[in-house]
Amino acid sequence: MIAVAQRVREARVRVADRTVGEIGVGLLVLVCAERGDTEAQAERLLAKLLKLRIFADAAGKMNRSLQDVQGGLLLVSQFTLAADTSGGNRPSFTQAAAPDDGRRLYDYLVAIARTAHPQVATGEFAADMQVHLVNDGPVTIPLRIV
Template sequence: MRALVQRVRQAKVTVAGRVTGEIGEGLMILVCAMAGDTDAKAAQLAQKIAKLRIFRDADDKMNRSILDTGGAALVVSQFTLAADTSRGNRPGFSTAAPPEEGERLYMRFSDDLRALGIQVENGEFGADMDVALVNQGPVTIWLDV
């Protein structure tokens, strides 16, 4: 699985004028299930992100995780993270999981984060979404598991 994680002050997803997910301080997580990914990969990614020490401590060092801060996560499916641009200018997405499997693993990942005690909000799988966020830092981390 692949994710782009951003530390945010706030984030919101809107679909057709309706807010589907909104958080204050925490993590904006764009996630993509890749072909061949498993439930174990979703769980591994959730564990990695939950323990990722990218929040400031009392000494202003990135030494705290979302578990430490009690922040929330806004999880949005993002198949374009699988983009392959090695053959020209039009990206290919053949390395992304098929849509049914991608949605299942996206929801599994979200449920795995919830099981760790993190408040999770979601976008809407397969929808045309408007995503707004205030990146704090900025801190943006790419993860592959």
């Protein structure tokens, strides 16, 4: 799985002029399942997201996790993270999981996140979404879970 985690002061996702997911301080995570990905990778991704030490401690060092700061987690599916641009100027998305598999793994990630963390919001799978965020830092961390 591929993910891009962004430390945010606030973030929200809108679909057709309605807000479907919103958090204050926390992580906005764009998530892409690739062909062959499994539930075990989703579990490892969630574990990494919850413990990733990218929030400031009292000394201003990135030393606290999402769990430590009790922040929100906003999970947004984004198959375009699997883009391959090596063959020209039009991206290929052949490495992205098929839609049914992508939805299954995204739904699984959301479900396990909701059992492990008190504040989880989401986008809407396969929808045309507008993502609004205030990136804090900015801090943006790419993750690839194999």
